[in-house]
Amino acid sequence: MCGAPKQGGSLAGIDLSTQTVIQGSVWHDGAPVAGAYVRLLDGTDEFTAEVVTSPEGEFRFFAAPGTWKLRALAPAGKGQRVLDAEVGLNETTVVLD
Amino acid sequence: MSRNDVLVNVDWVQEHLGQPGIVFVEVDEDASAYDGGHIEGAVKLDWKKDLQDPLRRDYLDKTAFEALLSSKGVSNDDTVVLYGGNNNWFAAYAYWYFKIYGHRDVKLMDGGRKKWELDGRPLSKDAVERPATQYQASEPDLSIRAFRDEVVASIGSKNLVDVRSPDEFSGKILAPAHLPQEQSQRAGHVPTAINIPWSKAANEDGTFKSDEELAKLYAEQGFDDSRPTIAYCRIGERSSHTWFVLRELLGKTDVKNYDGSWVEYGSLVGVPIEK
Structure with missing residues (x-):
């Protein structure tokens, strides 16, 4: 599989003692944005993965500990956020300008 | 073409x-x-x-x-x-x-x-x-498909283009980061492969970069036009994207896609791996 699994929802079945999960939602004008394209970029700004947000505006990545950049792209605008992730659950929000 | x-x-x-x-x-x-x-x-x-x-x-x-x-x-x-x-x-x-x-x-x-x-x-x-x-x-038409033995035999002689992300190439992660990182195969890349991520060939909206930008990209990354080429990724779809760029857009000859890719290569017993 290389296509993204369903975004958001339960963390059941995900081993948070080994996985570095980066998840959150995309917001614009006080509401979550469904169908936004969210990219995970590594420390050199290189593309690592991309998913499309769920109807609730959620995204999820399985990364590794370190610094990552999230970039969101939707017809409503663009947004980005940098975060330092650790093993376990890392939650964040990306707001579109 | x-x-x-x-x-x-x-x-x-x-x-x-x-x-x-x-x-x-x-x-x-x-x-x-x-x-x-x-x-x-x-x-x-x-x-x-x-x-x-x-x-x-x-x-x-x-x-x-x-x-x-x-x-x-x-x-x-x-x-x-x-x-x-x-x-x-x-x-x-x-x-x-x-x-x-x-x-x-x-x-x-x-x-x-x-x-x-x-x-x-x-x-x-x-x-x-x-x-x-x-x-x-x-x-x-098997002139555009590579198999594992050809990949091993191509180490040091053909352009081996690993189109995965730098973190997959280096072995830091084993799959694109939208997937759980639980895989059986070894991490790393085929020795002598050059890492030119597929994403460098595309704009943020998913369109391909211009022919001029693409030609410059591969030249700068050490792609040798005089050698045959094999592209690979994890399961062969991102490398199809690069295969398309090299053969169909840039018109390079003798370009194959190794659809076995890292899921196969990283599971083979005894083959060389670099990390």
Whole structure:
């Protein structure tokens, strides 16, 4: 599989003692944005993965500990956020300008 | 072969909807994308359920491919225009696959679903039925497909282009980061491979970069035009994207896609790995 699994929802079945999960939602004008394209970029700004947000505006990545950049792209605008992730659950929000 | 023969833009697609002799085909791994709305009249190919052998790890044999295209209503004379999600990874894989079986006129829609959606173009939920055909495939063209023994024999002599992300190339992660990182194979890359991520060939909206930008990219990354080339990734779809760029857009000769890719190579006993 290389296509993204369903975004958001339960963390059941995900081993948070080994996985570095980066998840959150995309917001614009006080509401979550469904169908936004969210990219995970590594420390050199290189593309690592991309998913499309769920109807609730959620995204999820399985990364590794370190610094990552999230970039969101939707017809409503663009947004980005940098975060330092650790093993376990890392939650964040990306707001579109 | 030039860009205009193998690539159409979203405007062209919108202008040619419903035109006889053109079949639009959405190729996704996540088939729910198509079901939630697709380009009007487009038929669906599910990368896994339709395009992979249900038992062995391989693509469909000639007879099964003929049956699939016949059932989807694709004729040998049709112009097939492929598009899909994941920045056209799976559509590019299908393009390579249609070429393996000798389809005469196949093109990609530049930017795929993403570009179409970002532009706010119309999507349809109407069921698409096309009358069945009698599709005839050619014998597989293996000049564009690499197998594991050839990859091992190519270390140090051919361009081995690893198109995964730098973190997958270095072995920091084992799969694209939208997937759980639990895999059985070893991490790393084929010795002497150069890492030119597929994403460097695409703009943020999923469209391909210009021929000039692409030519510069590969030249700068150490691609040797005098050598044959094998592209690989994890399961062979991102490398189809790069195969498309190298062979179909830049016109390089002797370019193969290794669809076994890292899932196979990283599981082989005794082969050399670099990290």
